[in-house]
Amino acid sequence: MGQIKLEMVHYSLYYGNFCALRDISIQIPARQVTAIIGPSGCGKSSFLRTFNRMNDLISNARVEGRVFLDGQDIWEMDVVELRRRVGMVFQKPNPFPKSIFDNVAYGPRAHGLRDRSRLEEIVEQSLRRAALWDEVKDDLNKSALTLSGGQQQRLCIARALAVEPEVILMDEPASALDPIATLRIEALIRELRENYTIVIVTHNMQQAARVSDYTAFFFTDESRTGMLIEYGETKQIFTSPRDRRTEDYITGRFG
Amino acid sequence: MNDPLFVGQGFPSTRGQYRWERLKQRLAFTLLWASGAIAILALLAVVITVVLRGIGIIDLEFLFTSPRGGISGEGGIFSTIVTTLYLVILTLGIATPLGVGAAIYFVEYASDSHGKKVSAYMVQVARFGVETLAGVPSIIFGLFGYILFVSTLHFGFSLLSAGLAGACLILPVSIRTAEEALKTVPRSYREASLALGATKWQTIWKVVLPAAGPGIATGIILNVGRVISETAVFYVTLGGSYKLPSSLLSGGRTMALHLYYLAMETKAFDKAMGTGVVLIITIVVINLIVRYLSAKLAARG
Numbered sequence: 024m025g026q027i028k029l030e031m032v033h034y035s036l037y038y039g040n041f042c043a044l045r046d047i048s049i050q051i052p053a054r055q056v057t058a059i060i061g062p063s064g065c066g067k068s069s070f071l072r073t074f075n076r077m078n079d080l081i082s083n084a085r086v087e088g089r090v091f092l093d094g095q096d097i098w099e100m101d102v103v104e105l106r107r108r109v110g111m112v113f114q115k116p117n118p119f120p121k122s123i124f125d126n127v128a129y130g131p132r133a134h135g136l137r138d139r140s141r142l143e144e145i146v147e148q149s150l151r152r153a154a155l156w157d158e159v160k161d162d163l164n165k166s167a168l169t170l171s172g173g174q175q176q177r178l179c180i181a182r183a184l185a186v187e188p189e190v191i192l193m194d195e196p197a198s199a200l201d202p203i204a205t206l207r208i209e210a211l212i213r214e215l216r217e218n219y220t221i222v223i224v225t226h227n228m229q230q231a232a233r234v235s236d237y238t239a240f241f242f243t244d245e246s247r248t249g250m251l252i253e254y255g256e257t258k259q260i261f262t263s264p265r266d267r268r269t270e271d272y273i274t275g276r277f278g
Numbered sequence: 279m280n281d282p283l284f285v286g287q288g289f290p291s292t293r294g295q296y297r298w299e300r301l302k303q304r305l306a307f308t309l310l311w312a313s314g315a316i317a318i319l320a321l322l323a324v325v326i327t328v329v330l331r332g333i334g335i336i337d338l339e340f341l342f343t344s345p346r347g348g349i350s351g352e353g354g355i356f357s358t359i360v361t362t363l364y365l366v367i368l369t370l371g372i373a374t375p376l377g378v379g380a381a382i383y384f385v386e387y388a389s390d391s392h393g394k395k396v397s398a399y400m401v402q403v404a405r406f407g408v409e410t411l412a413g414v415p416s417i418i419f420g421l422f423g424y425i426l427f428v429s430t431l432h433f434g435f436s437l438l439s440a441g442l443a444g445a446c447l448i449l450p451v452s453i454r455t456a457e458e459a460l461k462t463v464p465r466s467y468r469e470a471s472l473a474l475g476a477t478k479w480q481t482i483w484k485v486v487l488p489a490a491g492p493g494i495a496t497g498i499i500l501n502v503g504r505v506i507s508e509t510a511v512f513y514v515t516l517g518g519s520y521k522l523p524s525s526l527l528s529g530g531r532t533m534a535l536h537l538y539y540l541a542m543e544t545k546a547f548d549k550a551m552g553t554g555v556v557l558i559i560t561i562v563v564i565n566l567i568v569r570y571l572s573a574k575l576a577a578r579g
């Protein structure tokens with residue numbers, strides 16, 4: 024599997040008394056794409072939002088177990104530092120109501136960078152990596168809200184890349200996009216894999232098969248508690264799943 | 279019976295009942311139309327009366343000379359315009375930072391406190407207080423201001439006393455409007471900012487406040503209108519001097535207060551009306567600005 028980037032050990036997540044994720048242990052490899060699949064409500068987003076501690080914002084959320092980034096406990100790290108290293112792209116494109124430039128420069132500025140020419144460099148480089156530069160290079164001062172949905176999502180990816188993260192978490196990043204924009208995002212993910220560790224939630228099985236190296240299948244029963252059922256190389260999960268439920272889900276026998 | 283709505287088997291309606299329904303609908307419509315018309319006529323009557331009686335008196339001299347006092351109400355309204363302006367700046371300058379600050383605390387900090395039951399409870403109490411104060415008659419704020427600022431703190435009848443009392447008056451609305459404005463900022467903006475490693479304060483300062491800006495501005499401008507039209511509070515805190523105020527501790531009179539004095543204590547009724555026209559025009563302009571800002575806010579979704 025190579026170098027381990029993220030690791031969960033006996034991790035459980037509760038919202039109040041409700042157990043959303045139970046006893047998850049998983050190792051996520053560096054510079055690979057790991058897809059998280061499973062029916063809606065099985066805890067995929069909750070799982071993803073653990074790695075950058077976004078669940079900390081939910082007042083009644085409580086965790087058990089441990090989570091590591093490069094072997095370091097994420098709850099012993101400074102949360103700002105953690106989120107700089109672990110970026111996130113949300114389901115619905117959510118650019119700020121600011122210019123394209125200011126969107127991408129937001130993170131570096133928040134981390135104290137003031138030098139204009141350095142900011143310009145970062146903005147260009149990030150937009151290039153997000154495959155958006157050619158479309159917007161002439162109107163960096165235009166409001167980000169004037170972009171199309173697909174462009175907005177690539178802008179959000181550029182914005183995440185601008186703080187030079189090591190990990191990028193993506194929560195169904197293409198679910199609000201049309202098929203062409205979706206394919207662009209998928210191609211982009213394959214490229215980003217060279218330099219970043221990517222964890223992507225998707226409910227689209229073909230997408231998981233197309234973009235990922237590893238796949239984790241989450242499932243839930245009547246208790247609504249999410250469990251990690253099966254995890255392995257994407258090829259193995261899709262061709263010879265070991266668990267009956269994985270097979271049923273992949274072949275479409277569940278919703 | 280070719281009306282498709284009334285031929286179905288399950289409907290006992292007859293042609294007669296249908297007519298009766300239609301009549302009721304007409305009647306209701308007519309009544310509503312009439313009340314709308316009467317309401318608008320009443321308001322127009324007020325404005326037209328004031329404008330007709332007052333417009334003739336307005337000229338540059340009226341606007342740019344100060345009142346000279348006396349039973350005939352000589353002079354213009356210059357010092358009252360200036361005093362009104364000073365008070366607007368003073369009250370808003372005090373109430374806006376406090377109101378926005380309190381709203382930020384309520385919306386951004388206290389509401390998502392991790393199990394801090396006490397602060398959540400305190401916020402509820404504070405909210406209730408704010409809502410109650412928003413409905414208290416303004417003279418109460420005036421009397422409070424008189425007791426605390428004019429007499430206990432010895433600020434006397436002055437811009438300072440009036441500004442502080444006026445700030446208390448508009449503070450509840452400042453808080454409420456700022457709170458509403460902050461709540462309209464999508465959660466996704468805050469999440470995006472935090473996920474980039476920005477601190478909570480950076481998120482508020484660079485994303486939430488700018489996005490809430492038009493809403494907060496609307497609240498500010500509404501309060502400007504409120505200060506301009508307020509009389510009771512300033513009647514008991516500002517004194518009534520018609521001279522140009524020279525310092526924070528000078529007394530004075532606002533346009534609205536001047537109008538009151540003119541009408542009650544002089545024979546210069548036309549001048550009172552003229553002052554009223556200037557007031558009305560100011561308020562209309564302010565409301566147009568509010569509408570413009572709200573439309574801008576709504577357009578942004």
Ligand SMILES: Nc1ncnc2c1ncn2[C@@H]1O[C@H](COP(=O)(O)OP(=O)(O)O)[C@@H](O)[C@H]1O
Pocket residue numbers: 038041043062063064065066067068069070081247
């Ligand atoms: N803030 C929250 N408070 C309480 N329950 C929540 C919260 N967020 C999610 N849940 C619940 O946790 C479960 C998992 O949700 P989620 O992680 O969003 O699943 P998925 O992304 O797989 O659809 C669901 O049953 C959901 O209702």
Ligand SMILES: [Mg+2]
Pocket residue numbers: 067068069
């Ligand atoms: Mg989800």
